[in-house]
Amino acid sequence: MRKILYLEPVGGIAGDMFLAAGVDLGVSPDAIAQALSGLKVPGWKLAVSRAARHAISGTHLDVVLDEREAHPHRAYSDIRQLIEAATTLSPRAKERALAVFRAIGEAEAKVHGVSIDAIHFHEVGAVDSIVDICGAAVVLDLLGDPEVYSAPPPLGSGTIRVAHGNMPIPVPATLELLRDVPVRFEGVGELTTPTGAALLKVLARIGQPPPDFIVERIGYGVGTKDFKDRPNVLRAAMGRAEARAEGLWVVEANLDDSTPQLLGYLLEHVLGKGALDAWVVPATMKKARPGHVLSVLVEGGARETVTDTLLRESTTLGVRSYSVERTALERDWVEVETPWGRVRVKRGLRNGVVLNAHPEFEDCRKVAEAAGVPLKQVMAAALAALSSGR
Numbered sequence: 001m002r003k004i005l006y007l008e009p010v011g012g013i014a015g016d017m018f019l020a021a022g023v024d025l026g027v028s029p030d031a032i033a034q035a036l037s038g039l040k041v042p043g044w045k046l047a048v049s050r051a052a053r054h055a056i057s058g059t060h061l062d063v064v065l066d067e068r069e070a071h072p073h074r075a076y077s078d079i080r081q082l083i084e085a086a087t088t089l090s091p092r093a094k095e096r097a098l099a100v101f102r103a104i105g106e107a108e109a110k111v112h113g114v115s116i117d118a119i120h121f122h123e124v125g126a127v128d129s130i131v132d133i134c135g136a137a138v139v140l141d142l143l144g145d146p147e148v149y150s151a152p153p154p155l156g157s158g159t160i161r162v163a164h165g166n167m168p169i170p171v172p173a174t175l176e177l178l179r180d181v182p183v184r185f186e187g188v189g190e191l192t193t194p195t196g197a198a199l200l201k202v203l204a205r206i207g208q209p210p211p212d213f214i215v216e217r218i219g220y221g222v223g224t225k226d227f228k229d230r231p232n233v234l235r236a237a238m239g240r241a242e243a244r245a246e247g248l249w250v251v252e253a254n255l256d257d258s259t260p261q262l263l264g265y266l267l268e269h270v271l272g273k274g275a276l277d278a279w280v281v282p283a284t285m286k287k288a289r290p291g292h293v294l295s296v297l298v299e300g301g302a303r304e305t306v307t308d309t310l311l312r313e314s315t316t317l318g319v320r321s322y323s324v325e326r327t328a329l330e331r332d333w334v335e336v337e338t339p340w341g342r343v344r345v346k347r348g349l350r351n352g353v354v355l356n357a358h359p360e361f362e363d364c365r366k367v368a369e370a371a372g373v374p375l376k377q378v379m380a381a382a383l384a385a386l387s388s389g390r
Helices: 015-024 029-036 076-084 091-112 127-142 172-177 194-203 260-272 300-313 361-371 375-388
Strands: 002-008 044-053 056-065 147-150 159-162 165-168 213-222 233-241 248-255 277-284 290-299 320-324 330-338 341-350 353-359
Touching: 002 213, 015 029, 015 044, 015 056, 015 127, 015 194, 015 213, 015 233, 029 044, 029 127, 044 127, 044 213, 056 127, 076 091, 076 127, 091 127, 091 172, 091 194, 127 194, 172 194, 248 300, 260 277, 260 290, 260 300, 290 300, 330 375, 341 361, 341 375, 353 361, 353 375, 361 375
Parallel strands: 002 147, 056 213
Antiparallel strands: 002 233, 044 056, 159 165, 213 233, 248 290, 248 320, 277 290, 330 341, 341 353
């Protein structure tokens, strides 16, 4: 079952609003805090409350800092080490959080004309932002790893004072992060923060409508601001996409940690589950790791079964699928006589004309073994007999 999360940044988006929307969808704040407990970042806690903006009620979340603890600014390398060392974060959550921080670091580096290693995170490097970004990755884990889509975010206007001084809204890092994706230049004040922009850019498909899905839960993450022209809320709709039963589908997964024996087993297994065809192609994965792409062609009715089989039987963490069209030849079988016995030949026809033919391998093998002749000789004789009409 495909899970869908559709985000609507009605009044913008910030890291705390993403977390709050997740809690409003039913994610436990205690579960988030437990997953973040492995970060070596002391002196914080989550404060969750109910709030309303423009008569829309939802969840408000604050990361409350202990003022007795030191909260230094951190370099990108420091944050990467914190996340990589956190034993309570899942590998997927670590991957997502690191990708978000890297996106912010690259945007800041480009804006300031320095390398990413020279960037020291100020607002974003603070404890609350580390919690926001890592917490967002945890929320997706706890929601069951849904596909995330987002409406184009509103960016706002005006100026804002940050660690570097007065900046235009959207601040340069936010605009750099949202390069090449749909956005809305509207609103007064900072509606979309750099953290919010990075979360959308890395985790969501911005401006791409979600597939038709059944909405099962709706959450509202309430921000700290109270705009006159719009509610400062992030709406999140969670549900499931109904699998279409018609047509043909390709279901596939990238595998970089599978043995040849497992790949062979998977091919046989999915064919036994109703697949029309299955194949494995070598590929170079991220970080130059060698791997394979396992692809399966199925009719719509068998799609969910094959998807479940790949998720259960392979080492993948996710499966993708897309609909395809196929033009297939008509097929039939004919028997032909060879000097050593009869074998079947499969023919492919189009409008009654034979375009392809191939002797049945098992038939040819049995005849060849019984007569003590080369297999290729039997196969050639079968094709010759087909051509002569024998």
